[in-house]
Amino acid sequence: MQETMIDTTVNYTIEHQGRLYLIEQVPARLCEETGEEFFSPETVEHIQALIHSGRAPARVIETPVYRYV
Numbered sequence: 780m781q782e783t784m785i786d787t788t789v790n791y792t793i794e795h796q797g798r799l800y801l802i803e804q805v806p807a808r809l810c811e812e813t814g815e816e817f818f819s820p821e822t823v824e825h826i827q828a829l830i831h832s833g834r835a836p837a838r839v840i841e842t843p844v845y846r847y848v
Contacts (some may be wrong), residue, residue, distance in 0.1 A: 781810040791816075795830055799842055838841055 805826065808817040816841045818826075 782813070783810060784817075789816055791818075791826065793826070793830070793836070800830055802829060803837075804848045 785808070787809050788804045789807045789809065791802045791807075792803075793800050794820060806822055809815070810817075811840070
């Protein structure tokens with residue numbers, strides 16, 4: 780199977796210290812066959828810096844949480 784990679788932007792979610800963060804418009808390489816997202820080391824460092832910066836987010840949304848069980 781040949782993989783086709785495209786450059787795009789995605790929404791990235793991460794949980795850190797019990798809080799859920801959503802980062803919009805993150806540059807990524809996307810495998811069209813599997814949907815797997817790949818990020819450059821610089822992009823990962825930028826995401827980490829955003830979370831640790833203490834800077835106010837662009838907006839805040841409420842997120843429902845369900846337990847599977």
